[in-house]
Amino acid sequence: MQLSDKKAMLSFSDGGESIELPVYKGTVGPDVIDIRKLYGQTGMFTYDPGFLATASCESSITYIDGDKGELLYRGYPIDQLAESCDFLDVCYLLLNGELPNKEQKADFDGQITYHTMVHEQLHTFLRGFRRDAHPMAVLTGLVGALSAFYHDSTDITNPEHRHISAIRLIAKMPTLVAMAYKYSLGQPSIYPRNDLTYTGNFLRMMFATPCEEYEVNDVVERALDRIFILHADHEQNASTSTVRLCGSSGTSPFAAIAAGVACLWGPAHGGANEAALQMLEELQANGGVAKVGEFMNKVKDKSSGVRLMGFGHRVYKNYDPRARLMQETCKEVLEALGLQNDPLFKLAMELERIALEDPYFVERKLYPNVDFYSGIVQRAIGIPTSLFTAIFALARTVGWIAQWNEMLSDSDYKIGRPRQLYTGSPSRDVPANR
Numbered sequence: 001m002q003l004s005d006k007k008a009m010l011s012f013s014d015g016g017e018s019i020e021l022p023v024y025k026g027t028v029g030p031d032v033i034d035i036r037k038l039y040g041q042t043g044m045f046t047y048d049p050g051f052l053a054t055a056s057c058e059s060s061i062t063y064i065d066g067d068k069g070e071l072l073y074r075g076y077p078i079d080q081l082a083e084s085c086d087f088l089d090v091c092y093l094l095l096n097g098e099l100p101n102k103e104q105k106a107d108f109d110g111q112i113t114y115h116t117m118v119h120e121q122l123h124t125f126l127r128g129f130r131r132d133a134h135p136m137a138v139l140t141g142l143v144g145a146l147s148a149f150y151h152d153s154t155d156i157t158n159p160e161h162r163h164i165s166a167i168r169l170i171a172k173m174p175t176l177v178a179m180a181y182k183y184s185l186g187q188p189s190i191y192p193r194n195d196l197t198y199t200g201n202f203l204r205m206m207f208a209t210p211c212e213e214y215e216v217n218d219v220v221e222r223a224l225d226r227i228f229i230l231h232a233d234h235e236q237n238a239s240t241s242t243v244r245l246c247g248s249s250g251t252s253p254f255a256a257i258a259a260g261v262a263c264l265w266g267p268a269h270g271g272a273n274e275a276a277l278q279m280l281e282e283l284q285a286n287g288g289v290a291k292v293g294e295f296m297n298k299v300k301d302k303s304s305g306v307r308l309m310g311f312g313h314r315v316y317k318n319y320d321p322r323a324r325l326m327q328e329t330c331k332e333v334l335e336a337l338g339l340q341n342d343p344l345f346k347l348a349m350e351l352e353r354i355a356l357e358d359p360y361f362v363e364r365k366l367y368p369n370v371d372f373y374s375g376i377v378q379r380a381i382g383i384p385t386s387l388f389t390a391i392f393a394l395a396r397t398v399g400w401i402a403q404w405n406e407m408l409s410d411s412d413y414k415i416g417r418p419r420q421l422y423t424g425s426p427s428r429d430v431p432a433n434r
């Protein structure tokens with residue numbers, strides 16, 4: 001961290017002594033005021049529920065400029081990565097800080113491929129779930145269970161162990177997601193095949209059966225790979241912060257990632273693309289493009305409780321760069337699959353066109369986010385809506401594990417332990433005669 005020449009001064013209206021707080025500079029983005037000694041100096045905490053103005057850590061992995069609509073992984077713009085790299089290049093980059101050269105890439109691909117299979121007993125564990133369980137419930141259980149199967153790499157103080165856990169998690173996640181899907185269908189799991197790419201292998205595990213081979217379609221493979229790239233990391237979002245907080249106690253990496261999966265499940269986080277697709281389907285069933293105007297009036301009427309799902313973002317106050325890439329991919333996939341007249345895509349384009357011109361959305365800086373088009377792409381590929389968040393979890397695993405590793409490698413790291421403003425009863429005695 002680089003100390004700024006500037007200092008923050010905190011003074012109190014009751015004439016109490018003012019204090020000076022150090023300010024640190026980032027490479028880009030807002031500076032931070034260091035309040036670590038605030039309690040010691042003033043006996044006061046800061047109050048920031050939802051972390052609206054609090055940097056919870058120092059990180060050099062991902063940077064978002066919400067006003068510009070910019071997303072950088074290790075400094076590289078997301079659109080350049082999406083256009084010239086595959087998902088495993090991006091995994092290597094997030095974990096190691098640099099893009100791999102040819103040899104490093106071949107070695108990394110080999111390591112991931114070698115670890116795609118899961119312990120056979122995990123299949124027995126899977127059978128304990130109801131077939132109609134939500135895939136995210138199953139995935140939370142399966143990822144947590146990995147800690148019971150891979151005891152040889154859970155010394156979190158050993159960088160080599162951390163590396164093996166990272167590789168195992170990235171490699172096994174597609175296998176677990178496909179297992180959860182096959183189980184829900186009552187079909188046998190398909191074992192990974194090492195001659196396929198990471199994403200091609202996942203598609204095959206999802207859609208092949210023992211009686212019928214699955215031919216991987218290049219456009220579909222590239223589209224899903226792009227979905228993985230776009231979801232790989234997003235700095236200190238809710239699930240990543242959960243992984244950091246959970247991991248800060250020194251727990252097993254598999255347990256920390258299971259906590260991230262559980263957090264991602266929520267509709268305000270990973271569940272939004274499911275909600276966006278449902279909204280499009282409902283609108284289509286109720287009149288489609290002809291009813292867009294009426295629907296938009298409802299969205300703008302606060303008393304209706306209706307929101308344009310897939311629009312707006314806490315950080316992006318400009319076009320989400322991932323949404324632009326997703327829209328492009330959506331067109332490619334629909335064309336390749338002969339679905340160019342897909343009514344939901346037309347509906348989405350029309351909603352976007354209207355919203356980008358409507359003062360309600362313009363004034364509030366509401367733009368499409370990544371979820372607006374990703375549901376249409378996944379639906380076209382044949383992925384059921386209930387599995388969308390599990391796909392997101394698969395992609396985000398690398399971000400979680402890179403952030404967890406960064407935290408543990410930091411000599412300043414401490415167990416996370418927020419404080420509170422207590423507003424309950426002061427100390428009182430239990431009545432003698434209850």
Ligand code: ACO
Nearest residue numbers: 268269270272299307308309310311312313314364369371
């Ligand atoms: N449709 C209609 N109005 C909206 C929408 C929307 N999608 N999003 C925000 N607004 C309005 C709000 O009503 C509010 O209006 P007001 O100022 O008149 O009260 C204003 O815009 C600001 O909205 P907030 O909810 O305060 O903004 P916040 O940053 O807290 O919310 C969020 C961001 C939760 C993403 C919100 O935009 C939303 O609900 N979007 C729809 C759900 C969605 O697509 N989520 C995906 C997020 S991306 C991801 O997780 C990968």
